[in-house]
Amino acid sequence: MKRIGVFVCHCGINIAATVDVEKVVEEVRRYPGVAHAEHYQYMCSDPGQKLVQEAIDKHKLDGVIVAACSPTLHEVTFRRASENAGLNPYQCEIANIREQCSWVHADRGAATRKAIRIIESLVEKVKYDESLTPLSVPLTKRAMVVGGGVAGIQAALDVANSGYEVLLVEKQPSIGGHMAQLSETFPTLDCSQCILTPKMVEAGQHKNIRLLTYSEVEEISGYVGNFTVKIRKKAAYVNWDACTGCGVCTEKCPKKVDSEFNCNMGSRGAIYTMFPQAVPNYPVIDRDNCLYFTKGRCRICEKVCDLKAIDYEQKDEVVEEQVGAIVVATGYDTLPLDQLGEYGYGKLPDVIDGMAFERLLSASGPTGGEIRRPSDGKVPKEIVFVQCAGSRDPEKHLPYCSKICCMYTAKHALLYKHRVHDGQPYVFYIDVRTGGKSYEEFYHRVSEEEGVVYIRGKVSRVFQDGDQLIVWGVDTLTGKKVEIAADLVVLATGMIPSAGSQALFSTLKLASDENGFLSEAHPKLRPVESIQAGFYLAGAAQGPRDIPETVAQASGAASKVIALFSQEKLFHEPIVACVDEDLCSGCKVCISACPYDAREFDEKEGIVRVNELLCEGCGACVVSCPSGATQQKNLTDEQIREMVKASLGE
């Protein structure tokens, strides 16, 4: 007969005010199997835990029940305390007499009786509990970071600097992401490329980082610590091992293609590098636009390359890699203008978005840093900035706030005014959100000292009238409609998850929210991890945010990876399913019931086996098994039956 100790917690007044803890101890002491019972004010405290340990020793206990709050809070605490006293931790169970008793009832007598029943049912469970050992799993101490923007770069650097190998996978030919497209960053007005490129170069040269650019993750299998990933390296048609990045081929290419990096306001060749500071600085051939691939002509790049690095026969290559942890940092895109009918569906050449304005501001952009409008190159004298273009609009577009637009619009207005001294910027806003460090001061300077006119009201329509754009808005503070004839309109479009991220999240089986952003394990307390073990989140893939938050979060995700890798082995909870081979008839119903692919049919023996490392102990297979052959350890049908009987008072 087992010798079980019961420890009833007062939890201050949380339990003791409603449940008569002394009476509970008195009654439970008499229950068969209980060798010791006592109560204490705060069981989770140091002295409380010591009581458990001393009792285990003194009364030779081989089972412990702590009657207190929910097991989600302190099951681990008490199991650890029991283990330290020499008792197998799986012989320690929690009886929840707070959330399921004292917090939901008012009648003291009834609540006390219920608390007793709850404890008695747990006694029945502990009677049949087996001593279990956590399963240990080897761990591949290598990380994969998906996405090479500032979030991915930072996470990769942090993990690499801790001595672990990192695979940095990026679908564009170069790392850098959207931050590489920015001109200056708020609120310091640092040149974006100047602060980013050192990190890019460091990542490119780091001995622990392997860059896989122009590549995409195609398939994944396995579990935390042991993932197998297939990555497709797209054919660049240039041999990057031979190429030195001299750039002659990109200069000589006769084909002109709209440059995506310059938001279609400048052009690039069919063979191109994204921008001068690209890492790696090797070109790729865009075969949909290359004259050789489409028409069989040209081949000028091949002719001018002294190193014979052009290879039109190159094929995509799929590589398979083993990694232990994955950081997803796939970033954002902005709401495409063709969604905004009110502002011209993207068909008006002088209605552009914030990113395009960044390219106009940038010294390496299509206008060399002069602000000239796309239609005729004129310097705009009347310029209107429209905040919340698509954001905060649950009826038609995005319900959420995109967080960065108020700040970058203020920045844009300021930089415009510094370059076009006789220009007049107007900003239409609903609110101006300046939550970060020095942000409010920056906005104050722009709105009070720089001659930027801020008008509180949404813009309802932008249309072309001759060579100007008519902007219809309202000034809610005076109640009057406002009409402005502008030379250029810049829309602060909302942030959305980057193109292709939905498909990738499906491949990785990662949860995302109703807006397509990655879901974190807990919005307050676990912001850099997915609920899926082994996956960590960094940057705007999880939701709109600015650069300091992104970098901080990337380091946070990296620290989780490093913590994971600092263990020798991974431990997996042993409360898994098992199969009684004598009872199993091989009907295979349990296999389809399992959401984790943890069950396999053994053809030779004609029975089903459980892969304990994949089993998450959900119990679906136990329910589905018609013969009762499959049971869950320490949650057997027999245990549950006895628990039910005890709680009914039988």
Place this chain on the structure above:
Amino acid sequence: MKLPYYPGCTLKDRTSQLENTALAAAAKLGVELQEIPNWTCCGAVYPVSETRIMNLVAPIRILKEIGESGADRVVTICDFCYNVLKRANRAILDDDVKRTRVNLFLSDDDRRWAASGRKVGEGEAYDGGVKVLHYLEMLRDQVGFEKMAAAVERPLENLRLAPYYGCNLLRPAQEMNFDDPEDPSIMEDFIGHLGGRVAAFPYRTECCGSFLGISSPAAARRLSHTILASAQKNGADAVVLSCPMCFYNLETKQKELIREFPGFQPIPVFFFTQLLAFALGRDAETLGFEEHYVDPLPLLQERVSA
């Protein structure tokens, strides 16, 4: 093809030229529009208040009778009638409370009508089963613009026409579901298929003033003038529209615009059905231009070959 047709009050009174030309053109295209018997006013404006369910009785009774006659659709030409009927129908389809209460009102109604000897129906509930179509939709979907183009005898080649949509066809967008409210194209398609040229202008979906033309005429004049001036600035020879209210503000009221806005040049305004009938072969003199303030006849005679 025979289709039930609901004219509404205005088409019989102020804008008979709209109806005449519409029916004649439809007939030419093989569609017989049969005026439904014993119709009543649709209510003119869809009730703004969500709780004034009584105001839905007028349009729903019409639709219920059409349904009971065995038809599953009705064509209307007046934009206001289209707006009211379609939205009332939508309310019946979507809202259980409104559907029950309107049908309850109507069933009381049935008993009174029955007592007067007039049979209205068995008193079965109306469930939103009649589809409300605008004449333009009928042209595009039942007849087909291609078929319409094939029947054109006088292509409108040298005419630059500014299509004016107004409000009732397009808004509220989710209920009307007629065309893209920001960038509609059905009227441009229509004009193109008649061989005409489109003068695109940015005020084609802005309000003409609607009933302000009667209650606050100065405000309506300002709105109408802006629309017409924009059309002219963008090279339009004439404006094409479909709504009798818009016609009143944009055409009839040009008499007052001349006084208020010095420099304003009158511009002819057509109902789209007049141009349709003309393109299909009807003589320009029979299109009802006597109802117009600005006579469009000279323009047609000058620009379009006989």
